[in-house]
Amino acid sequence: xxxxxxLLRAEAAVLRRDRASLVFTFLFPLLFILIFGAMxxxxxSTESTRLGVVVLDGADRDVLDRVFAGSVAxxxxxxxxxxxxxxxxxxxxxxxxxxxxxxxxxAFDVRRTQDNFVFDELADGLAAQMDLALQGRSPLLAxxxxxxxxxxxxxxxxxxxxxxxxxxVLSAGLFAIAGHxxxxxxxxxxxxxxxxxxxxxxxxxxIVVVRLVVVAVSTLMTLAVATTLFRIRYDVSWVxxxxxxxxxxxxxxxxxAVFTLLVRQPSSAGNLANIVSILMMFTSGIYFPVEIMxxxxxxxxxxxxxxxxxxxxRYATGVMDxxxxxxxxxxxxxxxxxxxLLPGLARYIVRPLRR
Amino acid sequence: xxVRSIARAYIITSLRxxxxxxxxxxxxxxxxxxxxxxxxxxxNSVRTSFDVTLVNFDDGRDARxxxxxxxxxxxxxxxxxxxxxxxxxxxxPVDADRSAFLVSELNELRVGRRAVVVEIPLGLSASVDAAxxxxxxxxxxxxxxxxxxxxxxxxxxxxxxxxxxxxxRSLLVQYGLFDExxxxxxxxxxxxxxxxxxxxxxxxxxxxxxxxxxxxGLFGVPGTLLFGRERRILRGYWVTPLDVPHYLAGFALxxxxxxxxxxxxxxxxxxxxxxxxxxxxxxxxxAALLFAxxxxxxxxxxxxxxxxxxxxxxxxxxxxxxxMMFLGGLFFPIGQLPGALxxxxxxxxxxxxxxxxxxxxxxxxxxxxxxxxxxxxxxxxVVCALVAARRLQWDVSR
Numbered sequence: 001x002x003x004x005x006x007l008l009r010a011e012a013a014v015l016r017r018d019r020a021s022l023v024f025t026f027l028f029p030l031l032f033i034l035i036f037g038a039m040x041x042x043x044x045s046t047e048s049t050r051l052g053v054v055v056l057d058g059a060d061r062d063v064l065d066r067v068f069a070g071s072v073a074x075x076x077x078x079x080x081x082x083x084x085x086x087x088x089x090x091x092x093x094x095x096x097x098x099x100x101x102x103x104x105x106x107a108f109d110v111r112r113t114q115d116n117f118v119f120d121e122l123a124d125g126l127a128a129q130m131d132l133a134l135q136g137r138s139p140l141l142a143x144x145x146x147x148x149x150x151x152x153x154x155x156x157x158x159x160x161x162x163x164x165x166x167x168x169v170l171s172a173g174l175f176a177i178a179g180h181x182x183x184x185x186x187x188x189x190x191x192x193x194x195x196x197x198x199x200x201x202x203x204x205x206x207i208v209v210v211r212l213v214v215v216a217v218s219t220l221m222t223l224a225v226a227t228t229l230f231r232i233r234y235d236v237s238w239v240x241x242x243x244x245x246x247x248x249x250x251x252x253x254x255x256x257a258v259f260t261l262l263v264r265q266p267s268s269a270g271n272l273a274n275i276v277s278i279l280m281m282f283t284s285g286i287y288f289p290v291e292i293m294x295x296x297x298x299x300x301x302x303x304x305x306x307x308x309x310x311x312x313x314r315y316a317t318g319v320m321d322x323x324x325x326x327x328x329x330x331x332x333x334x335x336x337x338x339x340x341l342l343p344g345l346a347r348y349i350v351r352p353l354r355r
Numbered sequence: 356x357x358v359r360s361i362a363r364a365y366i367i368t369s370l371r372x373x374x375x376x377x378x379x380x381x382x383x384x385x386x387x388x389x390x391x392x393x394x395x396x397x398x399n400s401v402r403t404s405f406d407v408t409l410v411n412f413d414d415g416r417d418a419r420x421x422x423x424x425x426x427x428x429x430x431x432x433x434x435x436x437x438x439x440x441x442x443x444x445x446x447x448p449v450d451a452d453r454s455a456f457l458v459s460e461l462n463e464l465r466v467g468r469r470a471v472v473v474e475i476p477l478g479l480s481a482s483v484d485a486a487x488x489x490x491x492x493x494x495x496x497x498x499x500x501x502x503x504x505x506x507x508x509x510x511x512x513x514x515x516x517x518x519x520x521x522x523x524r525s526l527l528v529q530y531g532l533f534d535e536x537x538x539x540x541x542x543x544x545x546x547x548x549x550x551x552x553x554x555x556x557x558x559x560x561x562x563x564x565x566x567x568x569x570x571x572g573l574f575g576v577p578g579t580l581l582f583g584r585e586r587r588i589l590r591g592y593w594v595t596p597l598d599v600p601h602y603l604a605g606f607a608l609x610x611x612x613x614x615x616x617x618x619x620x621x622x623x624x625x626x627x628x629x630x631x632x633x634x635x636x637x638x639x640x641x642a643a644l645l646f647a648x649x650x651x652x653x654x655x656x657x658x659x660x661x662x663x664x665x666x667x668x669x670x671x672x673x674x675x676x677x678x679m680m681f682l683g684g685l686f687f688p689i690g691q692l693p694g695a696l697x698x699x700x701x702x703x704x705x706x707x708x709x710x711x712x713x714x715x716x717x718x719x720x721x722x723x724x725x726x727x728x729x730x731x732x733x734x735x736x737v738v739c740a741l742v743a744a745r746r747l748q749w750d751v752s753r
Contacts, residue, residue, distance in 0.1 A: 020670035028677070035681045035696065085546055089720045098544075105542040110553040111719045121513075123543075128520055131539040137532055140483045141420055141523040142496040143516055148472070149465030150503030159504060271374045278382070282389050289506035291403065294392050298403075320504035323466040 003198050007206035014180075015210055021180070025214055029168045029222040036287075037157050037230045049122065050074040052084045052093035052107075059101035067129045068097070071122065095119040097126070104130055149321030151233070161226045161234075162317045163286035165219045166309040169245060171277055172218070173252025176211045178259040178273035181349060190350065200350035201343050208253060208342070215249050216242075223317070235318030240327060244316050247331040248309050250338025255305070257345045280306040309334075357597050361605025366612050369575065378574065379613065383567040383621050390563075391556045391629050405470035405511040407432075408445040408460040410453055418480035419529075423522045424497065428473065431518065441514070445469065464502050470511035474498040487530040547720065556631040558719065560621070561712040562685035564635075567617045568648045569680060569705060573672045576610065576655025580747075581665035590750050599749060607652060614648040633716050640715045647708045650732040653739035654704070660747040684709050704732040 015021060049072040055061045068075055076093055078084045084096040088109050095116075096107040106123040108116050132138060151158055184190050193203060226232050259276070260269045281287070283297060284306035290298055301307050312330045314320035369375045409428050413421035432444035447456040463469045479495045486493040497519055501512040527533035547553070583589045592602055618635075625631035634640065658675075662668030682696060683705025700706050711728035714721030721728070 020666065020673070023670065023674055027674070031677060035678065088546055091720065091722065103540040103542055105544050107544040107546055109547040109720070110545045111547045111558060124517075127539060127541045128524075132527075132533075134539060135533055135537060137527060138492065139520070139523045140486050140493055140526050140530070140532075141424070141479075141519055142493060143499050143519040144496045145499045145501060145512055145516075147503045148461045148500045150505065152503045154504040159506070268374075271377075275377055279385075282386070288393055291507040291510055292393060295403070297389075297392060314504060321465045321467070321502060326466070 003196075004202050004206060007198065007203055008209060011206045011210040015214065021175075024175075025168070025172060026218050026221065029164050029218060030225055032164050033161060033222055033226050034229070036160060037226070048073050049095075049119065050076060050093045052076050052078050052087045052096035054078050054081055054084050054096065054098045056098065056100040059099050061099075063133050064097075064099050064130065067133050068126060071126055095123070097123070151235075151319045154319055155232075157226075157230060158232050158319055159289070159314065160287060161223070161232060162313040162319055163284075163310040165222055165317075166248070166306060166313040167277070167281055167286055168218055168222065169215055169248045169313075170252050170280065170306055170309060172211055172215045173249045174256040174259070174273040174277055175270065176207050176249075176253050177256030177349065178269040179256075181207065182260055182269045185351075194351060200346035203350055204253075204342050204346050208250065211253070212246060212249055215245055219245065237316055237318065240316040243331050244309075244312050244327075247335035247338070248312070250342065251305070251334025251336075252338075254338040254341030254345075257341050257349050260349045261345065277306075280304050283307075284310055286310055305334075357601050358605040358608060361597075361602055362609035362612060365579065365606060365609025366616070368579075369609075369613055370616075375575065375578075379567065379571055379617060380620055382570075383563050383617065384624055386566070387556070387559060387563045387621060387625060388629070390559055394555050394559075403507075404440060404443050405507065405514070406445065406468065407442040407511060407515070408464070408469050408472040409475070410447060410457045410460065410472065411475040412453060412477040413475050413479045415480070417484075420480040420483040420522070420526055421475045422480075423526060424473075424475060424519065427518050427522050428515075431514075442511075461500060464500055464508070467502065467505060470501075470505075470507050471515055472500040473515055474500065483526065487526070487532060553718075554630070554632075556625055556629045557633050558713075560625045560631050560633050560635075561716055561718055562709060563625075564618060564621055564644065565647055565683075565705065565709055565712060566680060566685050567621060568614050568644070569651050569685075570676065571610070571614060571617065572648070572651025572653075572655040573658065573676055573679075574655075574669065575613070576606075576652060577659035577662060577668040577672060578665070579606075580656075580659040581662060581668045584748070584750060585665050593750060607649075610652050610655075611645070611648055614644075618644065633718060635716060637715070640712070643708070643712050643715055646729075646732065647712065650704050650708060650736055653736040653743075656743040656747065657739040660743040660745075679703050679705050682706070702731075704735045707731045 051068065051072045051074070053064065053068065053075055055064060055077070076087070078087060078093075078096075081098055084093070084098065084107060087093045088096055088107060091109075094112075095109070098105040098107065104127055106119075106127070108119055110116070112119075181190075184193075223234065223236075227234060256269075256273060259272050263269050263272055283293075283301050284290075284304045285301055286306070290301045290307070293301065308330045311320065311322060312327055315322045315327050369379065407428070409425060411421055411425050414425075428442065428444060432440050432442040434440050445460065447453050457472070457474060460469060460472050464472050475497055476495050479493075479497065482493045482495040499512050499515050499519075502508040524533065528535055545553075580589070622631075622635055625633070635644075658668055658672050662671050678699060682700045683703050684700075685705065707723060707728040710719075710721050710723045711725070713719035714725075714728075
């Protein structure tokens with residue numbers, strides 16, 4: 001117990017002095033939230049869309065104004081098609097409509113590939129309403145959308161924040177062994193440890209405890225920034241949140257232990273962990289939903305542990321609903337992974353560098 | 356001769372290191388392919404299937420609207436050419452209690468096993484019929500239940516809304532309320548690409564090229580210099596007749612050579628595997644790319660000059676990497692950013708270089724004046740060179 005306490009103090013001190021590690025652990029998730037929150041909070045929404053409208057001579061302007069009113073943030077009337085094209089080019093308007101009394105033309109800047117699908121949808125809706133309005137009709141068959149489970153007003157950012165939290169847990173867990181421990185090995189610090197009566201599992205336990213505290217503080221800070229600055233509401237189930245943090249941190253540390261054994265040079269373990277975590281970040285539905293990926297990438301995402309971590313975190317933060325048993329199955333799998341791998345591999349990873 | 360030898364050594368050493376190869380070549384290519392596959396499909400029909408439940412409470416003999424909607428849904432659940440249907444339709448078993456089935460399907464929806472549950476309420480067709488005869492507007496509506504926080508559910512619900520709108524149109528025609536011959540003509544006009552077809556990969560390619568140059572400069576330059584200094588490799592050079600200016604010239608030449616290799620690989624994959632059509636081989640575009648590579652080389656020297664140790668240099672590069680990359684509009688257009696982030700964006704040379712390159716290649720309308728797009732990166736080169744000249748140490752002992 002004395003050894004454990006001493007190692008705990010040492011680990012905490014090492015982390016406190018390691019500015020690079022502190023930056024990665026605490027600042028990166030915050031930066032991600034701040035940058036993406038500011039840049040992408042309106043992705044997929046038409047709340048800020050500006051529409052340029054040209055009504056050619058002789059066309060009925062009233063019907064167009066009636067249909068288009070309130071459909072976008074701003075409607076700007078322009079005198080000619082050339083003016084509209086210039087406004088679209090300068091991004092003074094997002095897309096345009098030209099109405100000659102018979103044909104309704106929608107003009108898009110094809111270079112705005114990421115925005116155009118939203119403008120297209122909007123244009124389709126406006127054209128359908130206009131079509132009915134021109135014949136003095138309104139829809140007979142209406143539909144109402146109701147939300148069953150999960151966050152009703154989940155925006156892109158609402159979904160991304162728990163994904164970023166899950167990624168922080170993954171990074172912290174992987175690099176605790178594949179980065180921190182291998183660095184101790186490389187700097188010959190382990191040489192000193194192993195000549196003491198300390199057991200390898202005691203050192204690992206101390207690393208686990210310190211990482212758990214760090215992960216908890218870092219994810220809570222990120223969550224607090226997201227809720228305060230971007231007014232995102234999370235209905236956090238704290239029991240599940242804590243259970244997920246513990247199990248996922250242990251599980252990813254177990255994965256980090258495997259990486260350490262797969263490479264010859266200790267420093268390569270950190271590189272391998274870095275590459276794997278980046279690959280997972282892009283294929284696990286953290287920044288863009290799995291559903292918009294092509295089938296082979298969707299298949300790949302199902303093989304990524306981070307996909308399940310992100311889903312579990314979304315469930316724990318109330319963004320997405322899932323079967324409670326599935327959540328506990330994910331936590332159990334990660335816990336089992338950590339408990340099976342860490343003590344089992346401890347003696348192989350906590351050993352000095354061969355000279 | 357010495358300059359060429361240093362350049363060759365720089366290129367060979369970089370290409371021998373697997374980690375450098377990953378970040379310098381594999382990562383940009385991976386990102387290019389991945390983002391093209393993901394976002395290149397946005398708005399188009401992605402081959403996917405949604406589990407959709409239809410509970411029809413309005414299935415009497417005269418239920419015209421409900422029957423039409425159920426028929427339209429069934430059409431989307433039919434298989435074509437052996438491919439998976441858009442909807443995998445779940446219907447209540449015959450003689451089952453539909454209310455109980457609806458409750459259980461809503462539970463399935465809640466936990467993600469259904470994308471959407473469509474409920475046709477009893478009396479919907481009568482309500483539509485009454486509205487068609489001018490009695491009043493329809494009082495009942497089709498209920499589309501979707502799950503919050505799931506993109507798949509949003510997508511499926513949007514498709515069902517389109518199906519409902521289509522059925523509505525056919526009902527209006529059937530009731531004689533809509534003259535199909537007077538249907539509004541709708542046109543789609545595409546601006547900004549001239550005569551060529553424009554795809555997402557065309558927008559992405561300049562950004563990926565700049566990202567590759569940027570990470571190469573930011574990590575490659577301080578990495579080589581600082582690790583070379585710490586491992587006393589640089590000291591080996593100083594005992595030869597080689598002086599710092601010649602070493603620098605060789606180093607810069609090697610770095611630009613590496614950028615050229617990277618450019619050729621990324622362009623080749625984008626052009627021949629992904630079908631990108633970006634006019635990169637124009638003299639002005641190539642000059643802009645060279646200018647970008649030199650700017651990032653200078654930033655790399657700045658990092659090497661500011662950091663005391665190699666690990667410190669890498670940490671510093673990591674810290675500035677993400678904000679500069681994402682606040683430079685490399686992958687996503689930067690919209691209306693708030694105060695502090697906008698200041699970072701405007702001070703960021705990546706913003707100007709991306710705008711310049713996209714403007715020259717016609718992949719986006721430039722939003723910044725050309726003078727700024729050249730002036731700001733140029734100012735960065737000058738400042739970085741001055742700081743590096745004053746602070747960069749070429750040996751551990753000096």
